[in-house]
Amino acid sequence: MKAVEILVVMLLSFDVLGAEDLIKPIPESIEVDISKVRLGKKLFFDPILSRDGTISCSTCHDLQEGGDDNLKFSFGIKGQEGNINAPTVYNSVFNFRQFWDGRAKDLKEQAIGPIENPLEMGHSLQGAVQALKKSRGYSKEFEEVYSDGLTQENIVDAIAEFEKALITPNAPFDRYLKGEEEAVNSQVKKGYQLFLSKGCIICHHGVNVGGNFYNKFGVFQDANSSNLGRYNVTKREEDKYLFKVPSLRNIAKTSPYMHDGRSKTLKKAVLLMSQYQLGREIKPEEIDLIVIFLESLSGLIPGIAK
Template sequence: MPKTIALYLAAIVLGSSLVWWVANGRDDGQMATEEVRFALRQSADIGFSALRPLTRQDGLDTAQVALGRQLFSDTRLSKDGSIACVSCHRFEQGGADGLPRSFGVGGAEGVINTPSVFNSDLNFVQFWDGRAGSLEEQVAGPLHNPLEMASSWAEVLPRLQADAALRDAFASVYPAGITAETVAHAVASFERSLRTPGAPFDRYLAGDASALSPLAQEGYEKFRDFGCISCHQGVLLGGNMFQKFGVMGDYFASRKLQPADLGRYNVTGREEDKHVFKVPSLRNVALTAPYFHDGSAAVLTEAIGVMGRFQLGRELASEDVGAIAAFLESLTGRLPESVEAP
């Protein structure tokens, strides 16, 4: 092993050990002050598990965002003009819709729980099974899905191009006018604006020890100590990796399997990808019940218990569940400015 790499690894081990020792042990016979322990926890969080405050997306073209916002509520994207993107991604419900599965054109029921559109630009892939690599690619999914908008670009584009005001608005922003690519780009630009910073946990990570209640701080420590943070990590506390649902137990053993339960297997066809899903972000999770790809957990405390059982291999005590729920509630941020603006 090269000397520089060995020294780097040694520094990480020593640094993490020092953080634990000072934060939990004694220094010259005195317990480290709460301020020191807090500062060291912050250092450990940012340095090792890459947790950091969520920030707004800068540098977006405001005209493109405005067009995307208009299209996000435009029912002409659906076959019969009955639904829009916002029908299943409601801003007041954390960017989801509060249903186990959404309903599309003609009352068709979807096959999987609708994920939140908030902060989705930070997901490493889109959809539960990761089949879209970008927000632009994701836009075409619901539009063509027969259980959602049940439409196609061949149907949608002439409708939009017949709108003179919309046509002029697009021409002023996109030289190509209204095309599949420019519509997808505009919608994706709006979605990139849908970040929700300012949660109590963001303020805590920024150094405000009082931003979390004592119960939420206890829940945060349990969240780390139990191992939840091994998958729910990064700025989104999720959204940056795949994981099997049922690491420590067979979640699907007592049910009839549905195609959506196969997860990433539906994309890759690989046996090892059965029941593998993108780890969802926990941002605004208190607003987005029901939970999991199947919408089977009606409330947050139920979801925490299920995760403990099947992902951690432990039955969580009710007081532990309550503390973790308090922490997760601290992940609720502010509505994006692009939603609040007239």
């Protein structure tokens, strides 16, 4: 048995019902520098960051919806299709690393990725600085916020600060965790008990109900992934098909699911999890209850995103 399978079997034999505090509510607010947030917001919505001026961060991360684009794969400049599903930007500040394979250590490092990805915005950070210098008052705005003005470093710093503010507190389930007994109905509570007893909690826990470590996609059954996951970064055999366990926050709003967008519905996603990650059968009516629980993880879109 591989190490990860042993871990799952070991954890499954624990009384996971004792682990109820393993999902933590999202804090109501987070400390941010509001002038950086405002500048970062402007950049997030501005297609000027792409080489041909057609694609902004918000093209693929729609903040009025789930913070993703509801596509299997996203489209970048010149109509080019990507090869991995766009996750939500909401609550990404709580993930231990960024990207499915964890190749960025934080939001600042992450923001360079799409700007320089030829399939996404196809620019260079240096090119973005040049474009911003030529445009509507950006130089002045940067100078007001940063002592060294408009630089590559400050572009990603401002974007990352805006993303820190993109948190969605007060989901019904969080209100329940905080003591509001009536915030969720009995079906949600049953679904949550199943989420614990079936073992989903082993991988999906913490503030983000995920986002804390890597796990193999396909522990008990080959998941036929074409993407090698963490292996792309480390080139270590044991890292093949390891992905960052995704957050389940606002999951009802971010179909399709999995790194390759293979499941359109949450029902299907939960079914795949029971087969690939848990190696156990979960009855259809139990899956329905787990889905109802997952739907209670949708929080409030913050004012700053509107």
